[in-house]
Structures are given as C-alpha cells and as structure tokens.
Amino acid sequence: MGKAASWPQRGAVAASAGGTSAVWGECQGSGSKPYLAAVHLDGGTGPAYKCSCPSRKIPCKHVLGLLALWAQGEVADREDKPSWVGSWLDGRAARQARAADPAKAAPADPAKAAATLRAREEAVAAGLAELRLWLHDQIDAGLAEVPKHGYDHWDRMAKRLTDAKARGASGWVSRLPSVARQESWPERVLEHLGLLHLLIDGYGAGDALGERTRGAIRSRVGITLKADEVRAGGESVGDTWVVLGRRTVPGAEDDMTGLRVWLRGARTGRTALALSFGRADQAPTTPYRLGTAVEADLSFYPDGHRVVPDPGTELPGPVPQGTTVAGALDAHAAVLAEDPWRETWPVVLADAAPARDDRWYLADPGGDALPLATGVPRRLLAVTGGRPATVAAEWSPAEGLTPLAVWDRTGKAIPL
Amino acid sequence: MTTPSPAPDSWDLLVSAALVGTARRAVPETPDLPATGESEGAAALLDRAALATVRRLAGYTPARVDPIDPDPGPDLPEVGEQAVRRLEAILADRSELLPEWLELVAAAGLRAPAEHLPALLDRGARDSALRSAVAAAGGSRGRWLARFDPDWAYLLTESDPADVFDEDTWLHGTEGERRRMLGALRAADPARGRELLAAVWPDLRKAELRRRLLEAMETGLGPEDADLLETALDDKGANVRGLALSLLTRLPHSAHADRLRDHVRAHAGPGPKDTVVVTPVEPDEAGLLRDLALARPTGEIGLRERSEYLWTLVTRTPLDVWTDLLGTDPAGVLERVARSGDDELHDALLNAIGVQEDAVWARAALGLLEGRVTDRMVKAARGRRSLQLEPLLRVLPVGERCALVERSFGPGTGTRDVWSLLNAVPGPWTAKLVHQVVDRLGGKGWDRDQGGYRSVCLLVAERTPPELVHDLPRETPNLAAVGGGPSDHAYQSLLNTLRFRLDMHKELV
Numbered sequence: 001m002g003k004a005a006s007w008p009q010r011g012a013v014a015a016s017a018g019g020t021s022a023v024w025g026e027c028q029g030s031g032s033k034p035y036l037a038a039v040h041l042d043g044g045t046g047p048a049y050k051c052s053c054p055s056r057k058i059p060c061k062h063v064l065g066l067l068a069l070w071a072q073g074e075v076a077d078r079e080d081k082p083s084w085v086g087s088w089l090d091g092r093a094a095r096q097a098r099a100a101d102p103a104k105a106a107p108a109d110p111a112k113a114a115a116t117l118r119a120r121e122e123a124v125a126a127g128l129a130e131l132r133l134w135l136h137d138q139i140d141a142g143l144a145e146v147p148k149h150g151y152d153h154w155d156r157m158a159k160r161l162t163d164a165k166a167r168g169a170s171g172w173v174s175r176l177p178s179v180a181r182q183e184s185w186p187e188r189v190l191e192h193l194g195l196l197h198l199l200i201d202g203y204g205a206g207d208a209l210g211e212r213t214r215g216a217i218r219s220r221v222g223i224t225l226k227a228d229e230v231r232a233g234g235e236s237v238g239d240t241w242v243v244l245g246r247r248t249v250p251g252a253e254d255d256m257t258g259l260r261v262w263l264r265g266a267r268t269g270r271t272a273l274a275l276s277f278g279r280a281d282q283a284p285t286t287p288y289r290l291g292t293a294v295e296a297d298l299s300f301y302p303d304g305h306r307v308v309p310d311p312g313t314e315l316p317g318p319v320p321q322g323t324t325v326a327g328a329l330d331a332h333a334a335v336l337a338e339d340p341w342r343e344t345w346p347v348v349l350a351d352a353a354p355a356r357d358d359r360w361y362l363a364d365p366g367g368d369a370l371p372l373a374t375g376v377p378r379r380l381l382a383v384t385g386g387r388p389a390t391v392a393a394e395w396s397p398a399e400g401l402t403p404l405a406v407w408d409r410t411g412k413a414i415p416l
Numbered sequence: 417m418t419t420p421s422p423a424p425d426s427w428d429l430l431v432s433a434a435l436v437g438t439a440r441r442a443v444p445e446t447p448d449l450p451a452t453g454e455s456e457g458a459a460a461l462l463d464r465a466a467l468a469t470v471r472r473l474a475g476y477t478p479a480r481v482d483p484i485d486p487d488p489g490p491d492l493p494e495v496g497e498q499a500v501r502r503l504e505a506i507l508a509d510r511s512e513l514l515p516e517w518l519e520l521v522a523a524a525g526l527r528a529p530a531e532h533l534p535a536l537l538d539r540g541a542r543d544s545a546l547r548s549a550v551a552a553a554g555g556s557r558g559r560w561l562a563r564f565d566p567d568w569a570y571l572l573t574e575s576d577p578a579d580v581f582d583e584d585t586w587l588h589g590t591e592g593e594r595r596r597m598l599g600a601l602r603a604a605d606p607a608r609g610r611e612l613l614a615a616v617w618p619d620l621r622k623a624e625l626r627r628r629l630l631e632a633m634e635t636g637l638g639p640e641d642a643d644l645l646e647t648a649l650d651d652k653g654a655n656v657r658g659l660a661l662s663l664l665t666r667l668p669h670s671a672h673a674d675r676l677r678d679h680v681r682a683h684a685g686p687g688p689k690d691t692v693v694v695t696p697v698e699p700d701e702a703g704l705l706r707d708l709a710l711a712r713p714t715g716e717i718g719l720r721e722r723s724e725y726l727w728t729l730v731t732r733t734p735l736d737v738w739t740d741l742l743g744t745d746p747a748g749v750l751e752r753v754a755r756s757g758d759d760e761l762h763d764a765l766l767n768a769i770g771v772q773e774d775a776v777w778a779r780a781a782l783g784l785l786e787g788r789v790t791d792r793m794v795k796a797a798r799g800r801r802s803l804q805l806e807p808l809l810r811v812l813p814v815g816e817r818c819a820l821v822e823r824s825f826g827p828g829t830g831t832r833d834v835w836s837l838l839n840a841v842p843g844p845w846t847a848k849l850v851h852q853v854v855d856r857l858g859g860k861g862w863d864r865d866q867g868g869y870r871s872v873c874l875l876v877a878e879r880t881p882p883e884l885v886h887d888l889p890r891e892t893p894n895l896a897a898v899g900g901g902p903s904d905h906a907y908q909s910l911l912n913t914l915r916f917r918l919d920m921h922k923e924l925v
C-alpha cells in the first residue's frame with residue numbers, strides 16, 4: 001500500500017499559490033478494478049479524503065498509503081489528472097463557493113423549472129451528438145493505442161459532457177482509463193464503448209422506447225428527477241417490502257458514499273432499490289433494516305426500479321422467496337432487456353450452498369453455480385456451516401455475486 | 417470468469433477490427449447477430465459490439481461446481497441474544513474484555529455466535545494469547561471454518577477436549593493434527609504417549625515439529641518422562657532444547673536436577689561473615705552447557721556469557737540446593753545473598769522462585785517474614801526489579817497475595833507506587849483490597865496526576881470481581897480533592913465497566 005509499485009498511476013496537483021493542492025493515485029489491489037484515492041490538501045477546512053474502496057474508515061488505508069508515499073517524495077507534480085480527480089476538486093470548490101454565498105442556491109419555481117429542463121435536454125442532446133462523433137473517431141482510429149493515452153485524452157470529452165449537463169455520460173467516459181487497465185482490456189473497452197453508443201442511440205430514440213427503458217436512459221445520461229417530482233408523478237406500488245440487503249458503494253458524485261438497499265414486494269414480487277447518499281465524513285442513512293419488512297406505498301422512478309425511500313410501517317421480515325440459479329439468471333436477462341446498461345441486480349437463491357474449485361461459488365441444489373465476486377465467503381460459511389441456505393446477493397455477470405445477506409436455520413437475517 | 421461467449425467468432429472479429437480501426441479495416445460480417453441499422457463504419461461496429469455485449473450478459477450460463485463438505489456438527493449451543501449484543505460491543509470498543517468473555521463462554525459450555533466467528537478467528541490470528549480461548553469458544557464450527565483461511569490455520573493445532581487418539585492421524589496427519597493426537601493420548605495415557613513419541617523421535621526431521629510434539633508432553637508430565645526429555649536436550653534445534661529444559665525444571669527429582677545441584681555446589685558456598693561466595697562458571701565444565709540447553713559459544717567468553725551461565729543455572733536448579741548448601745531456611749538464604757551484595761545472584765534467585773512457582777520461597781522473598789513488606793515491595797515495584805514482583809505474587813493464593821498488598825501501601829504511598837504495586841497483583845482481587853484502593857482514590861498523598869488516577873481506575877475495573885460493583889460508592893471518592901473532570905470520569909467509567917462485566921457474567925451462566 002505504501003509502496004510505489006502499488007500505485008502505477010499517481011500524481012500531485014500543484015496549488016496556484018505554490019505547494020500542493022491535492023494528491024491522487026490509483027492503487028492496484030488484488031481485484032480487477034484499482035481503488036481511486038485522493039486527498040484535497042488546501043480545501044480550507046482541513047484535508048478531505050476520497051477513495052473508491054468500500055472501507056468505512058476515513059481516511060482509509062489507501063489514502064494513508066498514498067499520503068505516506070507523497071511524504072517520501074514518491075508522488076511527483078503532474079499536469080494532467082484523471083477526470084474523477086478533476087470533478088471531485090471542482091465539486092468541492094463549487095460547494096465552497098455556494099456555502100460562502102447562500103444567495104446562489106436558487107429557490108424552485110415550476111415554470112422556470114420546466115424551461116430549465118427543456119434547455120437541459122437540448123444541451124444533453126448536443127453533448128451526446130458530439131460524444132457520438134468522438135466515439136466514431138476512436139473506433140476509426142483503432143483502440144490499439146488506448147492504454148497509452150494520457151488522462152487528457154479522456155478528460156476533454158468528459159468535461160464537455162459535464163458542461164453539456166450530461167454528467168452520467170461523462171461518468172461513463174471518465175471510467176475508460178481504468179477500464180483500459182483491466183485484464184483483456186480490448187474486450188472491456190469495446191464493451192464499454194458499445195454500450196455507451198447504445199445509450200446515445202437510445203436517448204435519440206425517445207418515445208419509440210418503453211417507459212422504463214426511457215427512464216433508465218435518462219437517469220444514466222444524467223437527467224435526474226428530484227424525490228418530490230417522483231412522489232408527485234411516479235408510479236406508486238403498495239406492498240409489504242422485504243429488505244433483501246444493503247451495500248455501500250462509491251456515490252455517483254465523487255466525494256459521496258452511496259448506500260443501495262434492495263427491497264422485494266411480498267405480493268407483487270417487484271424489486272425496489274432505495275438509494276441514499278452521504279458526504280465523505282457522514283455515512284448514508286436508510287429507514288430499512290435487514291431482517292424486517294415495511295408496509296408502504298413506494299413511489300417508483302421512471303426506470304421502474306428505483307424508489308423514493310419511505311419508512312412505512314416496519315414489520316418482522318419473513319425469509320424472502322428464493323429461486324434457482326437459472327431462475328435468477330432469467331430474471332436478470334429480463335431486466336437487461338429493458339435496461340441493458342444495468343450493472344448489478346439482486347438475486348435471492350434458495351438452498352444455495354458454498355462451492356469451490358479455483359474460486360468460490362454459490363451452487364443451487366441442481367448443481368448450477370454462480371461465481372462470487374468476493375474472496376472466501378467467511379461469514380456465510382460461519383453462519384451456514386456450508387449447508388444450503390437462502391442467500392441474497394447482487395449479481396453482475398462481469399464481477400460475480402456479491403453476497404448481501406443470509407437467512408440462518410432459525411430464519412434470522414444476517415448481513416454479509 | 418467462465419462466461420462462455422454465445423458468438424465467439426463474431427465477437428473476436430469485432431474486437432480485432434476495433435483494435436486496428438475502421439479507417440483501415442472493414443467492419444466484419446456478423447451473420448449470427450441481428451441486423452443493425454448501420455452496415456458500415458464505426459457506427460456499425462459499435463452497434464454490433466453492443467448487441468454482442470448485451471447478448472453475452474443476458475446469456476450467461478452458470479458453472480457446475482460441487483458444494484463443499486458441510487460442517488459435520490453437532491456443536492455446542494450458541495450463546496443467547498443478549499450475549500451476542502455484548503460481544504458486538506466488546507468487539508467494537510472493549511477489546512480488553514474479550515478474553516474474559518471467551519472464557520465465560522467456554523466455562524458455560526456454550527459457543528460464540530456463528531456470525532461473529534470470522535471476527536474472533538481474526539483476533540486470534542493477530543494475538544496468540546487469545547488462541548486457546550478462541551478455540552474453546554469457537555466450538556466445532558470454529559474449527560471447521562478455520563480450514564478455509566490460511567490465517568486461521570492456528571486453530572487447527574489447538575487441542576480440542578473432544579479429540580480422541582487415532583493411530584492413523586497420529587502417523588499421517590498434518591503437524592497440527594499430530595500435535596493434537598499426542599495431546600489427547602497424553603491426557604488419557606501419558607506412558608503410551610511417551611512411548612509413541614520416543615518411537616518416532618529419531619525420524620522427525622523438522623525441529624519445529626519436534627518442538628510442537630514435545631509440547632504435548634506437558635500434559636501428564638511425570639518423572640518417567642525424564643529420559644525422553646534428556647534426549648531432547650541433545651537436540652540440534654535450540655527451541656527444542658529450551659522446551660526440554662523448561663519441562664525438566666518441573667521434575668526436581670530427576671538425574672538432570674541432581675546434576676544441576678552438583679554444578680551449583682561446585683560454584684557456590686558459604687563465605688565469611690554469613691555471606692555467599694560464587695566462583696565464575698566456565699563453559700568447558702563437563703556437561704554444563706548441555707544441561708542448561710545453551711549453545712557452545714563461538715567467540716571469546718566474557719562477562720556477559722558468564723552472567724548468562726550463572727543466571728540459567730540458578731533459575732533451573734531446584735531451590736532446595738541453597739538451603740542445603742547454606743544450612744538455613746529460604747529467608748536466611750536470601751538474607752545471606754543480600755548481605756554479600758551480589759545483585760546478580762539475588763535477581764537470579766528471585767527469577768528462580770517465579771519460574772519454579774515455589775510459594776514458600778515467594779513468601780520469604782516478599783519479606784513477609786520480616787515485617788518490612790511496604791519498603792521491599794515498593795522498592796521492588798518501583799525499581800528495575802518490578803517485573804519480578806508479579807511472578808512472586810502469582811504463586812501465592814489469592815487471599816494471601818491481596819492481604820500482602822493491602823498491608824503494603826499506606827497513607828504515604830504515592831499514586832505511581834500504588835499503581836506499580838497493584839499492577840503486579842493478578843486478579844481477581846479480594847473485596848477488602850478493592851475497598852481499600854477505592855477509599856484511597858484521590859485521597860491524601862495522591863499526586864494530582866490525572867494519568868496515574870486513571871491508570872489505577874483501569875486496573876480496578878479489570879481485576880475487581882464484578883458483583884462488588886454494588887458495594888462501591890456511586891459518587892467519585894474524594895471528588896472535591898481530585899477536582900472533578902477527568903478523575904470523576906475515570907471513576908465513573910470504572911463503575912460502568914464493572915456493571916458491563918457483571919451483565920456479561922449473568923448472560924453467560
């Protein structure tokens with residue numbers, strides 16, 4: 001962690017007044033994706049830290065390792081920087097400016113809001129048109145040089161998309177440098193570019209697509225709705241929502257932590273995703289606790305999955321209904337048909353047992369098995385003793401299963 | 417990842433075309449994919465790549481892998497829900513109470529909660545002092561779990577009361593399993609265990625394995641084991657020899673012990689004016705280094721080496737040699753040594769008392785017989801000899817050791833001396849000692865030293881039997897004198913810790 005070799009990409013951002021403004025680096029760990037760590041040193045209120053690792057410690061060991069390296073003079077000033085660093089620092093600067101001048105936080109005005117939205121859609125369309133040409137240029141020129149491109153190459157496009165208010169699309173572009181460092185990068189980069197191209201086409205197709213697909217596209221591009229708007233106009237579904245599990249993830253915005261809580265309707269079988277966010281030093285909160293269910297009318301975002309969290313009435317949670325591996329994959333395929341950009345989906349496997357050859361799996365009683373994204377599933381093994389149990393997990397074909405919760409013999413839910 | 421591609425050829429063609437670039441290479445035909453709107457150029461390639469990608473994602477086919485063998489069980493019953501919450505609090509910020517919690521769990525015949533076994537096994541991996549307690553409280557589920565993480569392998573070598581000797585495992589098992597088999601056999605039939613170890617001893621190639629198996633001899637150790645231990649004393653491995661010597665030290669009637677007595681007699685004797693005279697110990701004396709498990713030095717023999725020889729010789733030789741040699745009781749021996757001004761010999765004797773766990777000598781050393789307890793103990797506690805106080809006190813029964821300390825500090829003893837003394841007294845403390853300490857907290861003679869006050873409170877919280885909490889004052893004693901603030905807080909957290917421990921005991925009966 002504190003060794004230069006663990007940080008193939010790193011740099012310091014010089015402050016305009018001299019000295020160092022920020023230090024950043026990409027830590028190559030055991031996983032396929034590097035951890036992105038950065039420290040903002042001259043932010044005014046003491047240093048701020050950011051890291052994409054799941055640790056709740058702030059600063060985490062990656063940040064500390066990076067600082068140790070910097071202190072040893074192993075992190076040189078660098079002109080270019082990845083866009084995740086740039087946008088984080090920009091966001092912090094903007095928030096500081098806003099905090100200094102509260103008058104700029106404009107109040108809402110419906111007519112003005114509608115005009116703003118139209119202007120935004122047009123700006124996004126223009127940004128995406130430019131992105132389309134840029135993508136074509138990349139493919140025309142060939143991807144062979146991709147790993148050699150500096151951050152500037154990607155950053156310019158990502159910045160233009162941010163300026164065009166397409167922050168979601170901008171995020172897709174800024175992830176390219178790290179995609180290009182993964183194993184079998186030509187395939188990963190082409191997948192990434194192909195899906196991005198599909199997103200642009202999807203945005204252009206507009207009403208020709210189903211409502212959920214349109215909703216998914218708009219939110220992925222970066223046109224988001226406020227919770228109030230969803231409550232007012234979104235689909236409302238009443239059910240007993242069983243909490244399947246939760247997972248802390250890096251937030252959409254850069255110094256935020258996101259918390260995903262997955263719920264499943266006991267009567268409708270609907271899957272609901274409650275997202276909450278916290279700023280760097282403050283953990284996100286959620287009304288939902290594992291082992292419970294809530295009786296509530298939930299308002300769905302247009303993508304048909306995300307909901308506005310509503311505490312409802314808490315009840316003891318039953319063990320959720322599980323499926324076989326094949327059943328889970330079928331459900332995932334159906335979701336991809338509506339939202340091919342979806343990277344993760346909750347599955348509940350019934351009678352799933354830990355299995356192992358050169359890595360760990362969860363196997364159903366029929367012998368079908370899905371690989372785990374994690375290492376040894378220590379807590380799952382401890383709780384089940386290797387016996388079949390109901391397990392909720394997030395499924396990603398690229399990463400594997402990330403276990404969220406297991407229900408033990410007594411029906412008690414245990415977070416994983 | 418075992419993602420079989422539904423269209424490997426098309427996908428591979430698309431990837432290689434994308435690498436070269438559509439400016440130089442035509443977009444490949446992909447008849448296995450649905451038609452796309454564009455038919456040439458970068459747009460067509462990207463459209464087809466997207467199709468192939470989504471098809472790969474949606475068409476994921478599962479692997480076929482056999483589940484692992486589950487824990488055969490059955491296991492001890494798990495602790496109750498309240499004890500689970502208690503453990504969570506301990507893991508979060510009361511680590512110092514973890515050993516006590518684990519011991520209570522094992523004593524109650526219960527097992528730690530399954531969901532927290534990984535965290536407990538991790539603690540054991542980091543802290544070897546916790547290992548046997550983790551093994552006992554982890555039950556058979558803990559041992560089953562330990563095989564899945566190399567960091568937890570230590571657990572597999574910890575003895576299990578349920579172990580039953582099995583010839584096949586003894587001969588062909590892993591190092592840890594063989595160690596456990598021998599331990600189980602020694603508990604049931606020490607003689608047979610010794611015979612089996614003696615039979616394989618010459619064939620054990622690794623010194624570490626010899627050491628670990630020799631460790632099992634500790635169970636059921638008796639005079640008949642001396643011959644095997646003598647063999648081990650000739651071992652090539654220094655750790656094996658050291659362990660053999662430790663075990664031999666517990667057999668004061670062995671031939672080895674007699675040889676050590678002879679060595680002492682050859683070098684020590686009564687001197688003039690009731691003193692003791694010791695002559696330098698030389699390395700080439702017949703068998704001396706071998707009997708002390710020491711390596712023959714390669715360089716010159718200096719003061720340091722001679723000191724080490726004397727220290728080891730005194731530590732390992734049965735203490736009775738001194739009373740015989742000088743014709744007096746232990747107190748007399750210690751006095752003569754003190755009168756001789758030989759600090760080296762004096763310290764070595766105190767060390768021997770702790771190592772040999774001799775209560776009679778411990779009482780003598782603690783000055784009990786002379787009524788000068790306070791001076792001696794405080795001096796010992798304060799000085800560089802403070803380390804020796806604890807082993808001496810440890811060999812005395814609880815009541816006696818606490819009573820001794822009660823008499824050892826008076827109104828004039830400063831905070832730091834009180835702490836040094838108390839720190840040397842293993843728990844659990846008697847009610848009388850606890851009350852005496854608490855009454856004196858912050859009283860006359862105490863330094864206005866918040867750190868010292870707090871340290872004493874921490875000791876009391878750790879070593880007081882928790883049921884005494886009801887008898888202790890709720891208000892901080894001498895609050896006005898200590899000036900509130902940190903000291904008040906320290907005393908109140910002492911009470912909190914005792915209440916916490918009391919609840920913990922009640923939950924694990």
